[in-house]
Amino acid sequence: MCKKLSILLLGFLIAAGACTSTQTYSSIEKGAQFMPETLGLVPGASAAELNFTWYADAGSGDVSQLRLFNEQGKLVKTVNGTANPASEGKVSHKVSVSGLNPHARYRYSVSNNGSDWSYDYNFRTAKQDSFSFACVGDPQLTLGEQDKTSNLFSADKTTAQGWKDTIVQIAKAGVDFIAGVGDQVDITAKGNENEYRNFFAPDELKTIPFAPAVGNHDRHYPFGYHFNLPNEQKFEPIVNAANKNDLETGTAEAAGNYWYLYNNTLFVVLNTSAYPDSAAAAEPYIDRFDTTLNAATAANRGKYTWLFVQHHKSTASIAQHIADEDIQYYVEAGFEKLMDKYNVDFVLAGHDHVYARSYAMRDGKPVNTDRDTIANPGAAIYLTVTTASGLKYYNIFDTEGIYVKNNTAYPYLVNGLTGSASYLQGNMPLSNSVGIQNKKPEYTVIQVSGKSVSFKTYDIDSGNPIDSFTVTK
Ligand SMILES: [Fe+2]
Ligand SMILES: [Fe+2]
Known part of the structure; x- marks a missing residue:
């Protein structure tokens, strides 16, 4: 491989790596602090899934997004869900996350407008033993x-x-x-x-x-x-x-x-x-x-x-x-x-x-x-x-x-x-x-x-x- 091509390839790899390695909880754009009124988790349809629900004021956003991070804080993916009117002028936001690894720890953050994000919280998936x-x-x-x-x-x-x-x-x-x-x-x-x-x-x-x-x-x-x-x-x-x-x-x-x-x-x-x-x-x-x-x-x-x-x-x-x-x-x-x-x-x-x-x-x-x-x-x-x-x-x-x-x-x-x-x-x-x-x-x-x-x-x-x-x- 010629030296020029090697440098080009190295540069590409660094650039490609930079694309994902910068996507961590600490470095990712979080906008203003989003504070959901209530936020809770329910076990998912299978061990590889987990369900989330949160409440926010109507008019403050009509999307439901969840950023999933691994234990080290690296972004795994962003998941979209549903947003529906609830009681007392609130919106019920729901997201189901699938493709989770067993017995793994994750972090997550939620948003109701796609630009302002909550704190990140931990959860872990089902163990394969006791x-x-x-x-x-x-x-x-x-x-x-x-x-x-x-x-x-x-x-x-x-x-x-x-x-x-x-x-x-x-x-x-x-x-x-x-x-x-x-x-x-x-x-x-x-x-x-x-x-x-x-x-x-x-x-x-x-x-x-x-x-x-x-x-x-x-x-x-x-x-x-x-x-x-x-x-x-x-x-x-x-x-x-x-x-x-x-x-x-x-x-x-x-x-x-x-x-x-x-x-x-x-x-x-x-x-x-x-x-x-x-x-x-x-x-x-x-x-x-x-x-x-x-x-x-x-x-x-x-x-x-x-x-x-x-x-x-x-x-x-x-x-x-x-x-x-x-x-x-x-x-x-x-x-x-x-x-x-x-x-x-x-x-x-x-x-x-x-x-x-x-x-x-x-x-x-x-x-x-x-x-x-x-x-x-x-x-x-x-x-x-x-x-x-x-x-x-x-x-x-x-x-x-x-x-x-x-x-x-x-x-x-x-x-x-x-x-x-x-x-x-x-x-x-x-x-x-x-x-x-x-x-x-x-x-x-x-x-x-x-x-x-x-x-x-x-x-x-x-x-x-x-x-x-x-x-x-
Ligand atoms: Fe009771
Ligand atoms: Fe009762």
């Missing part, structure tokens, strides 16, 4: 309501602060993501964004993906504006007397049935926020769950060892929602039979603001009553988690507080009887293995290591778990 996640329930963020019944909080501590404190503990535990079981916000008025601002306030939620379930308090359009869900199944809304013939409520009740695969574990999220007023009225919802479970398991056949369901209204509760008829109708229409049909290993739920763990259950009965280490149960364990923020706590055997005092048919009790009255005499549901009401915010850390899953539930102020158990297969 992983852990946190389960939280009913943060139910309000506009600042105090936690009046807590054993822990001072009188002036708000649920917003309680939620932040819990998320800090969860981040310290080093979990890979958070699985929610509903009632993310209290939504005292539909479209009230202050509650969502409180929900997304912890900065850790810009780094740790959060997979939400729709709770009865989340039955509004803002849920869909704030969460970019993977593999969401589309269903027609049911609008009837039970939801006051309200299209927004019916639409929200039809949303939020979705799934995601994380390493060797399949998560199917179901929407039990509706209030069916008979077993027949519950059947269309059970059909939705069947459709979603069928789609999720068919798409991932042979890919998962463990199957988790996340949903809101626990069918294994032990406190004031114990005899609720809507939950009874879900069970009578076949909710727990579906868990058996699809060989679900764990059902995570909330709604009763109390901690409860069931035995391994099949066909409505305990099939394994081991407590600490449960080997090859071949049946579902139902876990009910309490509030993660400290909004309110429901008591066990609460004669005054129980919502339905006169139900003779439900729940099914350990003494062989059914109904509110026998429960209030001190008889737990036959499913119940552990029940705790500490009146403190709690969170559960779940470690999945191949064919072993261990659960540890913590009080926010305690280093020791209040309940722990391991399941193997």
Whole structure:
């Protein structure tokens, strides 16, 4: 090669290198500082994907762009998404990023006009070996309501602060993501964004993906504006007397049935926020769950060892929602039979603001009553988690507080009887293995290591778990 050509080629290579090597977070043009009002992540449709959502004022930009950087801050790509009008004069920006490497760390920045960019935040993708996640329930963020019944909080501590404190503990535990079981916000008025601002306030939620379930308090359009869900199944809304013939409520009740695969574990999220007023009225919802479970398991056949369901209204509760008829109708229409049909290993739920763990259950009965280490149960364990923020706590055997005092048919009790009255005499549901009401915010850390899953539930102020158990297969 002649000397002249070599110099030319060298010059070209330097120039080509300069084109990409200068594209780092520190050197790239960022315009003015963009501050999204809320910003959150949800696990993606596969391990190679991740979903992002943020809010900004209408009129401040109508594009959705995300710059993806590798761990060293080098620009990998810029991804475009959608921007749609949301409530209170806001725009909901959504981007789905694909082509991510497994077990990798990335940084990202977002923009709603393509010229002004946010700070950069970190996230990491699914590990190919063991992983852990946190389960939280009913943060139910309000506009600042105090936690009046807590054993822990001072009188002036708000649920917003309680939620932040819990998320800090969860981040310290080093979990890979958070699985929610509903009632993310209290939504005292539909479209009230202050509650969502409180929900997304912890900065850790810009780094740790959060997979939400729709709770009865989340039955509004803002849920869909704030969460970019993977593999969401589309269903027609049911609008009837039970939801006051309200299209927004019916639409929200039809949303939020979705799934995601994380390493060797399949998560199917179901929407039990509706209030069916008979077993027949519950059947269309059970059909939705069947459709979603069928789609999720068919798409991932042979890919998962463990199957988790996340949903809101626990069918294994032990406190004031114990005899609720809507939950009874879900069970009578076949909710727990579906868990058996699809060989679900764990059902995570909330709604009763109390901690409860069931035995391994099949066909409505305990099939394994081991407590600490449960080997090859071949049946579902139902876990009910309490509030993660400290909004309110429901008591066990609460004669005054129980919502339905006169139900003779439900729940099914350990003494062989059914109904509110026998429960209030001190008889737990036959499913119940552990029940705790500490009146403190709690969170559960779940470690999945191949064919072993261990659960540890913590009080926010305690280093020791209040309940722990391991399941193997
Ligand atoms: Fe709740
Ligand atoms: Fe609830």
